[in-house]
Amino acid sequence: MSRASGCLWLVVGLILALVAGGIAYITLQRATTAPTVARPAETAPVVVAARPIEPGVLLTAADVTIQAFPINILPAGVISNTTDAVGMVTMASLNTGETVLTHHLTKPDITGENLGFTLPTGKVAVALTAEDLLSKGQLIATGQRVDLFYSLMVDQPTSDEASGGKKQFTFGTLQGIIVVIVLRSGGGEQAKSAAPLGAGGGGEKVVALAAPYAYILALDAQDALVLKYLRDAGAILDLAVRSIADDTEHPVQPVDLQYLIDKYQLPAQ
Numbered sequence: 300m301s302r303a304s305g306c307l308w309l310v311v312g313l314i315l316a317l318v319a320g321g322i323a324y325i326t327l328q329r330a331t332t333a334p335t336v337a338r339p340a341e342t343a344p345v346v347v348a349a350r351p352i353e354p355g356v357l358l359t360a361a362d363v364t365i366q367a368f369p370i371n372i373l374p375a376g377v378i379s380n381t382t383d384a385v386g387m388v389t390m391a392s393l394n395t396g397e398t399v400l401t402h403h404l405t406k407p408d409i410t411g412e413n414l415g416f417t418l419p420t421g422k423v424a425v426a427l428t429a430e431d432l433l434s435k436g437q438l439i440a441t442g443q444r445v446d447l448f449y450s451l452m453v454d455q456p457t458s459d460e461a462s463g464g465k466k467q468f469t470f471g472t473l474q475g476i477i478v479v480i481v482l483r484s485g486g487g488e489q490a491k492s493a494a495p496l497g498a499g500g501g502g503e504k505v506v507a508l509a510a511p512y513a514y515i516l517a518l519d520a521q522d523a524l525v526l527k528y529l530r531d532a533g534a535i536l537d538l539a540v541r542s543i544a545d546d547t548e549h550p551v552q553p554v555d556l557q558y559l560i561d562k563y564q565l566p567a568q
Contacts (some may be wrong), residue, residue: 342367346378348393355416356389357407363399376400390416409479409517418517424479425523428530429511431537437508441481444543447473447526451534470553472529473522475546480515483508 349364356362363381378384378399387404390413405413414424427447433439449472452465518526529536552558560567 340369340371343370343373343377344379345373346381346384346399348395348397348399350395352389352393354389354391358385358387358389358404360385366396368398374398374400376402388413388416409477412480414479414515414517421519422517423520423523424515424517425526426482426513427516427526427536428513429481433538433540434511437511438540439478439481439511439514439538441478442543443478444475444541444545445478446471446539446541446549447476448537448539449529449534451529451532466555468553468555471549471551472525473518474548475541476516476518478514479517481511482513482515483511 344365345368346363347366349362352358352362360381363384365381368377378401384399384404386407388407389403390405391403393399393403405416407417409417409419409422409424418424429435429439439445448469450467450469452467455464455466559565
C-alpha cells in the first residue's frame with residue numbers, strides 16, 4: 300500500500316470517528332433535555348361543602364360531599380368521611396366546594412363553650428348564681444336537670460304591723476331545666492395527679508373540685524326575664540335535683556302561711 304493510500308484511510312477514519320462522536324453527543328443532549336412525564340399526584344377523599352352554608356347550621360347528608368385532593372396540599376383538620384360531618388353544627392361560613400375542617404364544626408349539644416352556635420333558636424343562655432345549699436355541697440353538675448324554687452316577700456294591700464305589710468311566698472319558677480355549664484373558681488375540674496409513693500394511697504390523689512359560683516342555663520327569653528326580676532328583687536333561691544329522664548311538669552302551688560295552716564290544720568288566731 301502506498302503512502303498516499305495510507306494517509307487517505309487515516310483521514311477517512313478520523314472523519315468517521317468525528318461523525319460518530321457528534322451523533323453520540325447529540326443523542327445524549329436530547330436524552331438529557333427530553334421532558335419527564337410527571338406521575339399523577341396521590342390523592343385522598345376530603346369532605347367539602349355541597350352548597351353555601353352559614354354558621355349555626357346542623358349539617359345533613361345533602362350539605363356535604365366528597366372530593367379528591369392531592370395529599371401534599373391537604374390542610375390540617377381535613378375530614379375524609381361525610382358521616383363524621385353530618386350531625387355536627389357549623390361555626391363558620393362555608394362556600395360551595397370549600398374544605399370542611401374539624402375546627403369549623405362543633406357538637407350539636409349546648410353543654411360546651413360554643414353556646415352561640417349550638418343554642419336552639421328562641422333560647423338564651425343566662426347565668427344563675429350558685430348560692431343555695433346543694434351548690435355549697437357541690438352536688439350540682441353539668442348536664443343535671445333541676446327545678447328552681449324561690450321565696451319572696453310580697454307587699455300586701457293591708458298593713459300588718461307584725462310583718463311590716465309584707466307576706467312571704469315560696470313557689471317554683473321553672474322545672475326540669477338542664478344545667479348547661481358549671482362555672483367554677485379558676486375554671487378547675489376534678490382531676491387526678493401523681494402523689495409520692497409512700498405518702499399514702501396508690502400513688503395518685505384526687506384534686507378537689509373548685510367551688511361553683513354560677514351555672515349557665517338555656518332558657519326562653521321570658522323565663523330569663525322572670526329569673527332576673529327575682530334576683531333583682533332579692534328573692535332567695537334553692538335548687539332541687541330531679542332525674543335526668545324526668546322532663547314532666549310537676550303540679551305545685553305557691554306556699555304561704557295560710558297554705559301551711561290549711562294543709563296541716565295549724566291553730567291560728
